[in-house]
Amino acid sequence: MPEHDIADLIRLFDDEFRASHNTVLVRGGDEPIYLPADEQHPQHRVIFAHGFYASALHEIAHWCIAGPERRLLVDYGYWYRPDGRTEAEQAEFERVEARPQALEWAFSLAAGFRFNVSADNLSGAPVDLAAFRRRVYGELCRYWQQGLPPRAQRFFNRLRDFYGTEPRLPEAPD
Numbered sequence: 001m002p003e004h005d006i007a008d009l010i011r012l013f014d015d016e017f018r019a020s021h022n023t024v025l026v027r028g029g030d031e032p033i034y035l036p037a038d039e040q041h042p043q044h045r046v047i048f049a050h051g052f053y054a055s056a057l058h059e060i061a062h063w064c065i066a067g068p069e070r071r072l073l074v075d076y077g078y079w080y081r082p083d084g085r086t087e088a089e090q091a092e093f094e095r096v097e098a099r100p101q102a103l104e105w106a107f108s109l110a111a112g113f114r115f116n117v118s119a120d121n122l123s124g125a126p127v128d129l130a131a132f133r134r135r136v137y138g139e140l141c142r143y144w145q146q147g148l149p150p151r152a153q154r155f156f157n158r159l160r161d162f163y164g165t166e167p168r169l170p171e172a173p174d
Contacts (some may be wrong), residue, residue: 004053004113012158015058017151018043022072024137025060027051036072044071053113054104061103064152094119097171102139103152109167110159133173144169 006027012043013025021044022037032055035045046063046161062076070076078096085093088121100116108115117136119127148156 002165004111006053006056008053008112008162012162013046013155016154018159021071021151023063025056027056031106032143033065034059034066034071034075036074048146051068054108054116057107057111057113058100058104058118060155061100061107061152062150064103064155065100070127090127093136098132098135099141102143105121105136105140106143106148106152106167107159109170110156110163110165112163112165132172137170137173141169 010025010027017023022042023044023046026045026047028049030049032049033047035041035047037044046059048059063071066076070078097118097120105115105117107113117129117133119132143152147153154166157158159165
């Protein structure tokens with residue numbers, strides 16, 4: 001298993017996207033967020049939580065999915081309900097999170113990093129984590145067959161080359 005230094009991940013992302021998309025990856029605090037460029041910050045910022053490698057991969061996945069208009073909005077203009085979601089809110093969370101978590105999984109494979117699906121609702125309605133894992137895996141399979149979005153493919157290739165991996169689609173989860 002390769003060593004996963006967050007400084008490497010920041011450098012890889014910035015080298016790949018700073019010039020072409022005016023976007024940098026930033027170590028943040030408690031909550032991840034995407035902030036578009038403004039008067040105080042000339043670059044768009046993908047901010048991940050606590051310096052965690054998995055959080056960075058997840059936030060990069062969201063950025064790779066967001067279109068040009070969404071990348072001009074704080075957190076891409078999407079809603080987010082924190083931990084404690086109702087059953088209906090959790091179902092919506094899982095619907096919109098399957099694609100970014102599938103990209104995060106692909107990035108994890110390219111980096112040789114362990115991926116864990118996250119339902120992110122510890123104090124809310126009960127979650128069928130196995131069902132959500134299967135949903136995310138289904139999206140991963142779709143990406144594997146149809147190809148990743150262009151920015152995601154660039155970053156996937158960058159990770160694969162840096163870590164010297166030969167990513168393969170994992171077996172379906174139980």
